[in-house]
Amino acid sequence: MDTIVRIPAPLRSLTGGADEVVASGATVGEIVADLEVKHPGLRDRLLDAKGVRRFINIYVGEEDVRFTGGLETALKAGDQITIVPAIAGG
Template sequence: MATVRLAPVLRPSAGGSKQVSAQGSTLTEVLNDLYQHYPALKDQIQPSGELSRFINIYVNDQDVRYLQGLETVVGASDTVILLPAMAGGR
């Protein structure tokens, strides 16, 4: 199972967990497994079926936008990081 690390803003939707495990051989499969256990995460990550443009996803520290997106291969020992984009300032 891959390790999925959650940013603090996503943790309430996953029972407060900092990281969880999810199964799948692609990012799509890993996310779908994650949503099975934590359905509220889907509204934050894929509200319309596509990845939100306000969330960055990394597999082993590589941005999936520069890999194969949702079809990025994820191995059992890989780490997926879900990191919402933050904005602010003046």
């Protein structure tokens, strides 16, 4: 299943400047794996050994995946994923 993923400005160097990309997978973890195939380097920016990095929030719709099962969070048709830095830079 294809899902739209919204990419924040600091990560767009890895997506050729695109602010939205499409990735496929049944869970958030599978989406991240597919993003890594299509845009190498993205996975390490989002995850560390323990899961989603502390300063990164991944939302499915309005919900932070930390509270919906983390990387196991299942996706349904029409879901949109948004990656948001937990803080604002400079």
